[in-house]
Amino acid sequence: MKYSGGRFFIFFFIVCVIFSATLFGKVTIVVSSGGFDSVGRAAVSEKEIDFWDDDFTDDNACTECFGAMELAVFLPGCVDISSDEIVLSNDTNELPDGDCIIIGSRQSNLLVKKFKLHEGAELENDQSFNIRSFEESGRVITVIEGFDRAGCLYGVYDYLETLGMGFWGLGERGMVWPTEKLKKLPVDLNITESPSFVDRGYKAWEDRDCGEEFFLWMARNRVNFWTSAEQPVHFLKKLCMRLAWGDVDIQARYFKATGPYPYNHKKFKGDENKPADPYPMSAEYIADANDDGTLSYFEAHPEWFCLYKGKRSNYVPLVLGHNFCMSNKDAMDEFCGNVIKSLIDGEYKYVDVLRLRVYDLCKWCECENCQSIGTFSDRNLDLAHQLMTRMKKAQQQGRLKRKVTVLIGAYTEAIAPPTKPLPADFDFDNLIMMMFPIERCYVHGFADPSCSEINCRLKESFLGWKNSPYFTGTMGIAEFYNVSGIKSLPMVYMRIIPRDIPWFHRNGVRHMVYMHVMTELWGTWTINQQLFAKLLWDAELDADKFIDDYFERYYPTTCESSRKFYEHLEDAMCNIKTFKYFVRNAKWEVFTFQKWRAVEGLQKEQDRLCNPEQEIFELEHLKYNKYSPQLNDGPDVVEIMESMRLARKYIDQSLMLCSDKVEQSRLVEDEKRFAYGEAMYNFIYHLIRTGMFHHEGNSMMARMEFASVKVYAEELKEMIDVVNSASEDVNSKNGYEATQMTPIFDFFDAKYGQ
């Protein structure tokens, strides 16, 4: 009896466990799998899907089921539930028993419609979502409704954040989990969000071979702008990325003066198999002038290309070439036709946003008709209009089957606002005018009036566009947080990003990217990545509160010293543009320590450290000793080095204090990037001092300083992976090459190296 009673008790116990697990512990995630037979299958089906056609059922199923899978993976870390108590269901006709989470949009999931939105919570914009939850007959029902599939995915991640999850850094090391799991799913949620900026991401154009970790980080942080160039485009579309391509090489790719003329020219023999020539013969035809047996665009139509110093030029290298004659209608037809062909079925066929950028820092056609179009900004806008008009025609003819946004840039010589009215049918809806303020300073916010030396001129151009009577379209900003010259140094933008992004948003900017994001080994960049993503989603975010939260949760056992490390590091790095790269002052003159080749009409040759004739410290922003003018004050050389010393002190303290393994690995990565910055700054510091003694003619002291430069040069040569985690423009062979001051090093080495 006793024995069998014990067996009965065990049996009863097991029944209770199953009973409670199935009735009280279970959570069902309901999502439509479209035509796919299961949620799991739909979530990984991206390669079978045409994201560029007008059937969105399969696109929706793939993204929304992927969102459901993500929720199933992370939910057990946030609430008191095990993975096997989470059920995925694609039955959108009937509500399952127990707690359930419904994911979908009005178009994709019938159950979503069943539970009405609260008043005032209506969704109207792409990417927006509403999360609502309530108790009904003793169970919790949660609806994650997206306006579209992107909204559904972002709703899932927002829900996880509400539960205490954070995807702050890359991979698992970068994730923060709630310290205490919730006992049940939250009720009475009613969250509606839509992004402050439509496009949020990075300017990219190449295969970074970065794997899925970085892209997943982007999606989980609702960052949605990348490139289609040599990418896993299907995976990226599943994650709702907007893909851009096109750059200053567009003429070299699609309208190469020296490339073959693609038609059967009436006068030329040997091209009879080519299609009939749609253009009239040119009076300037020069036949096969270079005698290579083929007819080039330039040989057939010299008048299509740049008139430079009285002569037509066929100079179209990948960068810094001569822009074609944009007032010539045939040339424009041919250029646009080739670009549109590429958008239809060429290398641009996956492009959502075409960057229509002609050569910068270069030559524009000097013919009378081109000049009468106006300034370089006027010409850029005219070019966009010409292309968009022809694109619209291709769309009406059904040749181009998708919407393509055209992006033009306001950059260097074309940074000023337009001076002439635009055609009445100018298609502002499909255009982004993106400003590239490469010349700016990061000591001061973009709109800070105390930066009258540098940023004020850029702000003026920006406001010129914003208030233009002619340009009434949407603006974008392309920031340069890791511009090529910054070379992935340990930048901290805790002050600048929260100051600038809300200002840009208030002033109408709706698209924002930066160059050149790192895709691994972020270290100290993690906080920049977070602030950038968070503020682009919600420009009104309380950034101070977020930063407090960040240090408390990302560095739980060293919060105080780690924060001090970051603050001193930001002080040390904020004047980076004058210290390591270049800025342009209000007179539009360049300041840099590098040996700087002059570009005609834009800047003068610079060699300030080696040439005693040149002033070393010309800017108010940067002197050697502490200098505190009312306007334009930036950390000076001695202050920069003192901040680096303090940053070192506090990172060392954190490394010693840390008692959490994950946090320790974050600090180790921070320290690695910091050590690179430290070696770089020491190198530049002693190089500047060498230059100062050299200017004084004190060769004994110059020799002594240069001995230190050599020590840091050797140290930098050993640093390789930290300078190879971003784009080709930023990456270097090693830290020494990344100084971009090797010609100065060689000059002093010959003089003082022995």
Ligand SMILES: [Zn+2]
């Ligand atoms: Zn011209």
Ligand SMILES: [Zn+2]
């Ligand atoms: Zn400044």
